[in-house]
Amino acid sequence: QSALTQPPSASGTPGQRVTISCSGSSSNIGxxxxxxxxxxxGTAPRLLIYTNNQRPSGVPDRFSGxxxxxxxxxxxxxxxxxxxxxxxxxxxxxxxxxxxxxGTKLTVL
Amino acid sequence: QLQLQESGPGLVKPSETLSLTCTVSGGSxxxxxxxxxxxxxxxxxxxEWIGSIYNSGSTFYNPSLRSRVTIFVDTSKNQFSLxxxxxxxxxxxxxxxxxxxxxxxxxxxxxxTLVTVSS
Numbered sequence: 001q002s003a004l005t006q007p008p009s010a011s012g013t014p015g016q017r018v019t020i021s022c023s024g025s026s027s028n029i030g031x032x033x034x035x036x037x038x039x040x041x042g043t044a045p046r047l048l049i050y051t052n053n054q055r056p057s058g059v060p061d062r063f064s065g066x067x068x069x070x071x072x073x074x075x076x077x078x079x080x081x082x083x084x085x086x087x088x089x090x091x092x093x094x095x096x097x098x099x100x101x102x103g104t105k106l107t108v109l
Numbered sequence: 110q111l112q113l114q115e116s117g118p119g120l121v122k123p124s125e126t127l128s129l130t131c132t133v134s135g136g137s138x139x140x141x142x143x144x145x146x147x148x149x150x151x152x153x154x155x156x157e158w159i160g161s162i163y164n165s166g167s168t169f170y171n172p173s174l175r176s177r178v179t180i181f182v183d184t185s186k187n188q189f190s191l192x193x194x195x196x197x198x199x200x201x202x203x204x205x206x207x208x209x210x211x212x213x214x215x216x217x218x219x220x221x222t223l224v225t226v227s228s
Contacts, residue, residue, distance in 0.1 A: 002155065032213070033214075035211075035213055035214040037156070043220075044205055044219065044220055045148075045156065045205070045218060047209070047215065050211075050214040056216060086155075088155065088156050090156075090158070090213045090214070092211070092212060092213045095172065096169050097158065097169065097170070097171055098158040098169075098171075098212050098213040099158070100155060100156045100157065101155075102155045103155040103156065
């Protein structure tokens with residue numbers, strides 16, 4: 001069981017806006033920043049959002065992140081077929097470890 | 110832009126020790142203020158953080174794996190490595206090396222290497 005809780009699946013049609021949630025606790029999301037990763041089929045994960053809402057160079061502004069209390073969300077607007085992937089949230093935990101969410105499989109219908 | 114590449118055996122017998130190495134190019138481990146770490150992914154499952162090491166030599170490990178894992182750096186070869194003792198079938202996974210300004214936000218990833226534990 002993962003320390004961060006994500007829905008196992010999400011879906012949307014092209015052009016739609018979808019959100020993926022990530023729920024944690026006071027020792028991780030509640031006191032540290034959240035990062036999001038995208039993993040396309042058969043590839044290594046890619047850092048998508050860091051420090052709650054920052055995008056690394058090259059990540060489209062269709063991807064955005066937010067955090068409130070012990071929860072965080074990833075939003076994808078203008079959904080495209082290329083966005084079909086697994087998405088993971090991660091955060092530092094005060095017990096000196098990194099915790100990941102279980103991952104959300106996004107399907108573009 | 111750093112590039113990371115994992116190397117190691119694809120097949121390990123149960124109870125043996127697994128050793129994986131990550132070779133870094135495009136930058137120097139010793140001069141980068143980055144965390145150097147490992148993440149694994151069992152077939153069909155999610156990501157699991159194994160641990161990381163900072164340039165100061167400080168190491169951080171997943172508490173559930175700590176007793177069997179060691180991460181260390183060889184600056185002369187610009188590599189960092191993972192040593193995992195007493196492997197079991199449950200340790201079969203793709204192992205990724207990764208690096209970034211924080212343990213929880215690796216920016217650079219290797220392509221991953223599949224390690225199968227089987228007799």
